[in-house]
Amino acid sequence: MDINFSEAELAFRDEVRAFLKDAWNEELASQAKQPGSYKDVQVAWERKLNSKGWAAPLWPVEHGGAGWTPTQSYIFENERAAVGAPDVSPFGLKMVGPVIYSFGNDAQKERFLPRILNADDWWCQGYSEPGAGSDLASLKTKAERDGDHYVINGAKIWTTLAQHANWMFCLVRTSSEGKPQQGISFILIDMTSPGITVRPIVTIDGEHHLNEVIFEEVRVPVENLIGEENKGWTYAKSLLAHERTAIAGVADSKRNLAEVKKLAAAEVNGGRAMIEDPIFRQRICDIEIDLMALEFTELRVLASMSKGNGPGVESSLLKLKGTEIQQSIQELKLDLAGYFGTVVQDGASNEQVGHDFGDVARRGFMMSRAATIYGGSDEVQKNITAKFVLGL
Structure with a gap:
């Protein structure tokens, strides 16, 4: 989606790109591919963000937030996803942090918020x-x-x-x-x-x-x-709205879909690249249309939040459609892997038996099955939408 950025926004984009080039360097990106490295990589990455003041862009400035506009948040998320840098671990920065600064007392804010920002607590x-x-x-x-x-x-x-x-x-x-x-x-x-x-x-x-x-x-x-x-139910609903907004994963879905296109251009079936197969192309187009519509909805939610509003029932729409799109992309990737996306026996690697992305595709597909369950199942999100959006 093309957006006409102002000169100040273009300058911010350049700043983000420069930061990412230095912070998400080859060493950290390589470490992220190693088994069992998730927590260490996340902590190192989030501390780099915090040192820049960018760990929690949507938090109020007085609590350590970056004070970004919705457009700045949009720019950062897209640039981050484009280079393959991970999103922050959501539980501290996107979920309990907002609950603490919204409903906690001063002592709790002073005790927990700085440690959440610097990934000192998991x-x-x-x-x-x-x-x-x-x-x-x-x-x-x-x-x-x-x-x-x-x-x-x-x-x-x-x-x-x-x-x-x-x-x-x-x-x-x-x-x-x-x-x-x-x-x-x-x-x-x-x-x-x-x-x-x-x-x-x-x-x-x-x-x-x-x-x-x-x-x-x-x-x-x-x-x-x-x-x-x-009164915890009130606080829980506030947290779930933040969680569901985060689960939508628009920027990461854009990057993952771009990766599928790249793989499809290299994957030959029946004498032609899969990217030229009309049915496969139609599946990609359908996802792109849905993803663009979801992106516009996410921008509206960000604009509302920048005015001091919390994420509303739109968060259910974001979560519902966002996770469906994630599953569709993973299914496309698994289809590209074909037979090589099946379970590898006897400890053999995918490099030995076929596509080097086959095992990743299979694991991603399997993990994505849970996306429409966690954070509130599809059925729950549809009920919320029916009640509060459609008035049924």
Whole structure:
């Protein structure tokens, strides 16, 4: 999509490109390709962003935000994705950070926000439970007051990267009276506390992304409660809106689609490149049209947020369509890999048996199956859209 930038915006784009050339250098990009390097690379990258003042562009300036306009945010995200630099880990900067500066007290802001900006803490999200996924309000993890502490018992599941985390933002039940949503509180938990067990869950892509987290008599200081007791549902909805906006992943989808085009130009089938196959070309065009429409919607949301508004029901539309597009792109890439996207046996590498992108395509396709579930399933997003957009 072509946008007519002002001279100041073009100068900002040049500044971003210069920063990325230096910060996302060959050494860091090479390290990112190594197994088990994710956390180390993310921390190093986010600290470089923070040293530039760019770790949290959408935060208020008084809390360490960059004070960017929506157009500047758009420019940075597209330039970042174009060079293959990763987005920030969302749990601290895009999710709990905004909750803390919006609803936390001064002591909590002073304690946590600088550490989030500099990636000194690694956060995970304690929302879903074995019996409370899409119906999150039915959660049962209980926090009982005992003097200056809450004693927490229960379990969370599908907890992304909890194996790396030293902090969790967590929804707990502090009351069983009234509607289920009315008895939920939002609390910050030190993951090194006694009584916490993290059990790995290996997903169909063969990776350890997810975990089950068990709480047994875990004592958490009352000072870690965000806002008021039993008002956590309000804070949770605010966080989910930020999460769903981030999940849309427009800039990264643009880069991934460009990569598919490049691969399709080199992949020959039936005597011609796949990029020349009319059916394959039509699939690419359909995705590009959807992606452009989604990009315009994202820009409208960014413009609204720049005026002090939080992400509204549009976040559900962004999440819904954004994750569908991500899955479509991964499916295209897997189709290009063909037979070489199947499971490689006996430890042989893809370089030995065929396409060097085959294994990556298979893993990406498998992982993308979860995209329309996490952050609120498609069915939930459609219900939200029906109610608050269409008035049904």
